[in-house]
Amino acid sequence: MEYQETTSIVGKGSLNHFRLNPFRILNIPIETSIEEASWAAESLATMLAVGISPEGSNPISFLGVYSEAEIKKSFTQLEEPLERLVAEVFWFDLVNDPNAKPLTTYLNTSDINALIAYRSSTTTRIEESELTTSISEQINLANLNLLLGFAGLNDLPLGLEPIESDCPEDNKPARQTLEFTWKKMDGLSVVENPHLVLAKADDSISQRCTWASSLKASLFGWNKVLQHEEWGNYIRQKIERLQDDLLDDSTPELLKRIIINRLTELIAQEIKETIRENKYEFTRQLLQIASQVEMDSNSWRTALAPTKVFLQNEINQLAELLGEEADTTLKDIRNYFTAINRWKQQWIKVDPEDVMGGAYLTDEAVLRGFRALTQLELSQGTLQENEEILKLANDLAFNASVKEKVSYYSETLKELYKDLTCYFCQKRESDSSCPLILRGMQNTGEDENAIHYSTKFGYVPRCNRCGDLHNSINNWGLAISIPVYLTLIYYFILILIESEIPGIILGAVILIIGFLQRISISTFGYIVGAPFLVARSIIGTMVTPNGERNYGEADSSPQSMKLQAEGYDTTIWCKKFALEDAKALLNQQS
Incomplete structure (x- = not known):
């Protein structure tokens, strides 16, 4: 029969862990001397040279056969003392295990009954006597569970049924029918030895094990082996047998x-494969095992580092939603955070214990989107839109x-948006062409000819x-106050005409006006403009929508408070384009 190399298992690192073990390839016990191993390797090489396939002649035949190069490599491994020790402990000790017979049968024939019996x-x-059980037995069971776990994960038929609790709800194995023996006793029908029947049923159920429970049992078993008090002596006995000066007392550690x-790398390889194949339920179970087994955290971190590249690539792909930095919009950032949220929810289900470091990658993704948001012009969106994105x-x-950075920026935005959001309706974006003007005036001194004032303007965002609303209020106030002013002027002129001392009355009025100006220019303005101010105030109260600030509340704005704190008396210019008037006045003063 012509020999052909098989590729059915090659490339699966977890299964190659067993497939390429030199003791399996050469089909020799772990105590075999290097001379006997050399003879076995030459025999296999001869078989291949004459075209005879070794298929079926090696243990665990479902793993497939091997190539001539793999045979040579296996012998080379046995020549290296440390590599040989590693190969020995990861293979089956069929000499020192007192219960090795069914295990040997299973390895050579794949007899499922022998497997169940041994395990x-x-x-x-x-479980009953861990301290008195030989370390060889514990290693064999750990290796067997590792083999079954990886074989089951890779869909190799082993004849094992899954444990019911590990199955999806719609794919549970049929419940076992319990066969009780009934007998009559004192006129009643009773079950004979019910506890024995239930114990056998439980034992049968425990044998129907999934790949996940096998892997978990293997890693827990290896953990116990490595902590076993006889571990050092067990390895030193192997060292004495090998008689190699390169191995010393530090070798067991x-x-x-x-x-x-090696164990963490094998699990990490399978995690990588399940992610690549989008088998996220398998990924979840593998990560759950990794989180439960108390092995060195640095080993897990190192083993999983290459696997994190998959997650990082997914994050990088989502970052494309941000587009080019110069063209990024608020909508792009919202879409990006929404996509990151979907990614996060998926990985929380797959890796709730964060073995893969998804939390760190999520924080990095948040910071990337956050930095993009801080680079945007505030005019790209409203405060509410920005706050929604920042909350996400x-x-x-x-x-x-990271949360503190986001929260601090949110508070900063609120302050910044005070100048960008209309102070009055508190909803719409302010228009820089039509702020409400606060004119501040301060008496800076006087001489023989005039009183000198300092003028400063405040701009309330609107x-x-x-x-438009305030402009209408201003116009209506002016329209209503004009008849009042005309009436007052008419009666004032009438008083002057009919009075015997018109000059004295006119002089008194001028003196009062001058006195008021000296006291406070704003008081003077309020008295002179009282009809207009009252009319405007009444109309403003009537037409300002509920929930919005009246134009008069500009006196309580931060801009007004600042002017007043500096000693300025303020008056409100509420017409729409009062900004032009303010600029003209400043130009005149300069």
Whole structure:
């Protein structure tokens, strides 16, 4: 029969862990001398040279056969003492395990009954008497569970049914029918030995194990092996047998580190494969195992580092939603955070214990979107739109410092938007062409000819719509006050005509006006403009929509408070384009 290399298993690192073990390829016990191993390797090479396939002649035949190059490599591994030790502990010790017979049968024939018998009896022995069970038994069971776990994960048929609790609701194995033995006793029908029947049923159920529970049992088993008090002696016996000067008393601890690294790398490889194949339920179970097994955290971190590239690539793809920095819009940033939120929710389900470091990647993604948001012109959106995006960013973040950055910027935006949002309606964006003007005047001194004033303007942000409203209020106030002024002027002239002392009355009026100006220019303005101010105030109260500020409340604005604190008396110019008047006045003064 012509030999052909198989590629059915090649490339699956977890299965190659067993497939390419030199003791499996050469089909020799782990105690075999290097001379006997050399003879076995030459025999296999001869078989291949004459075209005879070794298929079926090696243990665990469902893993497939191997190439001539792999045979040579396996012998080379056995020549290196440390590599040989690693290969020995990751293969089956069929000499020192007192219960090795069914295990040997399974390895050579894939007999499922032998597998169940060995695993059931050995598991029971270890659970009942862990300290007195040989370390060889514990290693064999850990390796067997590792093999079954990886084989099941990669869809190799082993004849094992899943444990019911590990199955989806719609794919649970049929419940076992319990066969009780009934007998009559004192006129009643009773079950004979019910506890024995239930115990057998439980044992049968425990044998129907999923790949996930097998992997978990293997890693927990290896954890116990590495902490076993006989570990050092067990490895030293192997060192004495090998008689190699390169191995010393430090080897048992070194071997521990190698085993932990190998196990974590194998699990990490499977995590990487399940992510690549979008088998996220498998990924979730593998990560759950990783989070539950108490192995060195640095080993997990190192093993999973290459796998995180997949997550980082997904994040980088989502970053494309932000577009080019110069062209990024508020909508782009909202879409980006929404996509990151979907990604986060997916990975929380897959990796709730954050073994993969998804929380760190999420925080990095939040900061990327946050930086893009801080680069935008405030005019691109309203305060409410920005706050909604910032809330989403804050909810996404895991790290407290990231949340603080987002919260601080949110508070800063509120202050910035006070100058961008209309002070009166508090909803619309302000229009820089029509702010409400506060004219501040301050008496700076006087001489023989005049009283000198310092003029300063405050600008209360106002939207175009409120500017139109205030302009109408101003015009209506003026229209209503004109008849009042004309009436007052008519009666004042009438008084002067009919009075015997018109000159004295006119002089008194002028003196009062001058006195008021000296006291306060704003008081003077209020007295002289009283009819207009009263009319404008009444109309403003009537037409200002509920929930919005009246134009008169500009006196309570931060801009007005600042002018007053500096000693200025303020008056309100509420017509829409009073800004032009203010500029003209400033030009005259300069």
